[in-house]
Amino acid sequence: MDDQDLSGLVRDALGAGRRVVAVDRLRGGSRKGVYRVRLDGGRTPSVIVYNWAATESFWPGARETDPADPFTPASGLVPFLAARRSLDGLGARVPRVLLTDDTRRRFPADVAVVEDIPGGTLEALFETDPGRAAQSLARLAETVEVMHRHPGDRYGRVDLLERHRPGSEVPCERRVLDRALRDLEEAAGRDGRIAAAEAALRDRLRELADRVDLRRRYGLIHGELGPDHVLVDADRHPVLIDIEGLMYFDVEWEHVFLRLRFGGHYTALARPGLDPRRLDLYALAMRLSLVAGPLRLLDGDFPDRAFLKRIAEHNTGAALALLP
CATH class of the missing domain: 3.90.1200.10 (Aminoglycoside phosphotransferase (APH), C-terminal lobe)
Structure with missing residues (x-):
């Protein structure tokens, strides 16, 4: 994702007037891109952007295709939001969602903007x-x-x-x-x-x-x-x-x-x-x-x-x- 993509998502999530000052692609994700977007001013110094584009996945090809197999790779907004609803309903802490979009109007893949948890892993x-x-x-x-x-x-x-x-x-x-x-x-x-x-x-x-x-x-x-x-x-x-x-x-x-x-x-x-x-x-x-x-x-x-x-x-x- 480039700065223009990220700036548009952040503006839609947090309102006009927020400017992207730095972007870090975080390590660890093998099926989606995870970006920390740092912003100038405001009460929210940074957010996390998830990008489920196929080009962000490091897995070469697909192996499992059986939809009844729980080990079939999960990717995209649908499994993310379903999991978040289930966990939130049980009182488990998950990142707060600021924006989601699977329309492909803002970006040609499922994307989400969520809160950045500053305390680390x-x-x-x-x-x-x-x-x-x-x-x-x-x-x-x-x-x-x-x-x-x-x-x-x-x-x-x-x-x-x-x-x-x-x-x-x-x-x-x-x-x-x-x-x-x-x-x-x-x-x-x-x-x-x-x-x-x-x-x-x-x-x-x-x-x-x-x-x-x-x-x-x-x-x-x-x-x-x-x-x-x-x-x-x-x-x-x-x-x-x-x-x-x-x-x-x-x-x-x-x-x-x-x-x-x-x-x-x-x-x-x-x-x-x-x-x-x-x-x-x-x-x-x-x-x-x-x-x-x-x-x-x-x-x-x-x-x-x-x-x-x-x-x-x-x-x-x-x-x-x-x-x-």
């Missing part, structure tokens, strides 16, 4: 202010508990369920298994260590899936809730971002990701009563996803290629360590 706060981070983490644990205890009798992304799309007849654990087998095949074609262990990993996935009992009640999960997807506002409240993939699903899937991304801080987010068999299956599936996904991104033009290679390398070792 929880991930950064763990390093710079552990005391403040602990308070925000405790509040995040409360938010996650409310989300996970919000029941659903069908699983799927909230935007699809909100539009009364039919739910999938494939059980959650089968959906995860099928995805993990695809990730394994793809990773084996790109990494020699995974290729050498492909048969053992495939057998282990199927063995773990056979142990899991059927379930028909789900909780509301973020899907990628790492500390980099949690901002902290001036009142130390956690603010959830990158919410487009919000879905009803097995909460064990989220807890595997939380445990992986929060590391030693996960204790504050842990809860009793999780199904250990689901955790075992989902842990291996998650590791394989975090090998295949970064390797797939390397086919595109993602800027921090060393970062992707480190993720794939770490999770390759972690996946192989889960073999008996």
